[in-house]
Amino acid sequence: MSLFLDLGSWVLFGIGSLLLFIGALGVLRLPTLFTRMHAASLTESLGTIAVLTGIMLQAGLTLATMKLLAILLFLLLTSPTSSYALANAALLARNRDQTREQADRK
Amino acid sequence: MTILLAVFLLTMLVITAVAIVRTRDLFAAVMLLGIFSLLMAANFFVLDAADVALTEAAVGAGISTVLFLGALALTAARERESGDSRWLPLVVVVIMAATVVYATFDKPALGDPNAPVHQHVAPWYLSETPRLIDIPNVVTAVLGSYRGYDTLGEVFVVFTAGIAVLFLLGSGRPGELFSRPPDELSTGGLKHHLIPRVVGKLLIPFIILFGLYVQFHGEYGPGGGFQAGAIIAAGVILYALLEGETRALAALPESALKVMVIGGALLYTLVGVVCMLMGGNFLDYSVLSTNSVAGQQLGIILIEAGVGLAVTGVLLSIFHAFAARATA
Amino acid sequence: MFITVSIAILVTMALAIIRALRGPSIYDRILAVNMFGTKTVLLVSVVAFLFGRPDFLDLALAYALINFIGVLAVLEFFQSRSLRRELGAAQQRDSL
Known part of the structure; x- marks a missing residue:
């Protein structure tokens, strides 16, 4: 039984690590702000789920697992929200700059 | 492994600091300070200082960024x-720096059991806490009871x-920290903030609940008054940012805040004075109850509440002082 | 196996720091800080189990709850500042 749990953890940790690393590469290498943002937010959710679930498999049915569940829940709520707020703010700022340029041209 | 992790984190810390x-x-400096604080907390954590790490997390993650921006x-x-x-x-x-680095050569190695710090009072704290105070987190025992006088000083x-900042910034009329011009308030901004508002409001009760947990669970796990105070304040600040x-x-008026500041400091002092009136030394909680262990626990709970x-x-x-100033 | 994950997270953190240092726009820096915060939560959870101290997960929980406030504050700050600047520019145009 514990072999299967270990195996599951390994697989989840592998997926999680890979996703986190790809996300970080994307944030570093992609050309524009919005592409970078998409790399970060997309990989982050699944990577977080994988890593935290992997730890949960190791922790078993304990208080720690409940805490990990809470952490996972809060992260899944907050990180897309902050990504959304960030993208929204950046988009608004860009639109404002564009309208200002148009106003200046007139 | 500890060393490797610490060295990696410290390297990143130095890069960020430079x-x-x-x-x-x-x-950009404020943003990098956010990263600095996260790294610092991770470092404390790797060195097994969970109480300090929690303080750094509670203050560094939300409140210091907000105050810096203010x-x-x-x-x-x-x-x-x-x-x-x-x-x-x-x-200069x-x-x-050279003097400090030179001084570290005399320091015992990390985790050396023969280091003076592990020979002096630490073994006594570790062996006597179960008998004298009977709580699992020795840090809280040291902070609240053995070193209660120092903690009073910290409070x-x-x-x-707090008083100094209020004198400098003057708490005038209440205002918005990041004020919007009034005509923009009705048209732009808030409509786009619907999702953060919903999620944020959903989180506030959990933040306050977690703060209370940290406050009252401090005897068993990492936590205590300082961390809990910062976490609860962060919850209220989130409410202020959203609403x-x-x-x-209106929810927590300035008069209530004044009562909390003064009442907290007074509560701590009064516990000490009551100890003296009941025949013990200042902040010697053993006399608070017929059973000295129960007295110690009661004293720690009371002073942590004050903190x-x-x-x-x-x-x-x-x-609020920053917010009032930013509007004026 | 916890070591493998923690190394992956540390590398990710280092890459996020590079992005935060490079900028170029303010939003890139916020993105990097936000990402760094999530990675710290993961690192703390993993290290708590690596060292066999699962009761220290409270720290990760605190970050998961509070990190978000900093990002929101930054965004509020920029939106209000650019709005104020806009208003100032409009007033200047009107007065000309």
């Missing part, structure tokens, strides 16, 4: 070039800092 010093863009709203966004020669300061700093430092200062002040009240009150007062 970048903070080098940058002229004050906003300060930035009052000043310019870029640091001015200074024309003075920097050679003399550099020489290099000499000081008064926080108290004084506006006026509504946050929590004072810290929440001071942090929120400072936040």
